[in-house]
Amino acid sequence: MPRESMSVWRLEFPQPPGWRVEWLGPYTSHWLTAEAEEIVRYMEAEHRVTHPHPRDPGIFESYPGDDRLSCGCASRSLLEQWFGDYLPRLLAQGAHVTHYSVPAAAVVEDSPEQVLFITRMATVVERTGHEAPTPMIRSSAGSRTSIIAASGGTYDFEAS
Template sequence: MSRESMSVWRLEFPQPSGWRIDWLGPYTSHWLTAEAEEIVRYMEAEHCVTHPHPRDPSIFESYPGDDRLFCGCASRPLLERWFGDYLPRLLEQGGYITHYSVPMDAVVEDSPEQVLFITRRATVVERSGHKAPTPLIRSSAGSRTSIIAASDGKYDFRAESGTPSSLPH
């Protein structure tokens, strides 16, 4: 990459054909497998405590629509460190690692932990992964259907009450 651009690496999941956005990261993906949904819910709960957010979380609201921001890492080793043991499990569930070339003037925040960039200004250099092993379900935004479908795990819900089975009744 030239000095006018930088490499950014992301973990992404394909969204169904005709969806508003073709590729989304695990924290914001609207469609995942039931197993990936469970992994992401657990990972997100952990990362809320252990991983830094952008310096100003409201920054995402400042870049709406076509100027929306994506988060990534400045190298593949940093991406692997960010996701740790979750990465191979999410790749098995249909995740892809995407290498972007991002013009420096499209980089909104560049910290040692993550890079925020204007999505439409970035170019895909390479995307590698494989199709999800099971059907995708409506996900991540807290869909009750996906929580129920992701059964036998930490976030099981009892269909009759709609409450987490891990909480006292």
């Protein structure tokens, strides 16, 4: 019997009231604390090398607007593995862990590493976290890619 839905865990940052999207993952978040911005910059550079990408690199362009995709993990422990030492630091900067119930019809890709799903079709089961310790600022999410590309995709980041 095919499953009707699955649980997906995702790391997200709140976006300002009235923003187009209420919650975004750290890789695409437009609003972060200054410290979270630095953490995400290093994490993203590392993950471009060490973490798998979706099988189809253009998949996100295939689901625009209201059908946009989100990435998550099939369990909380897989989410913790994905983010590793970055997770507690991002949680300290206002990130939240969100547990979603995702209907099977909304799952676009389900691999051992990550689940891609149509965001609007998922239901929040629980969201845990706390407010950021400093004000959120407009992040350079759009420009991080060019910074990483210019650096050869690596940074010398060390968790303190």
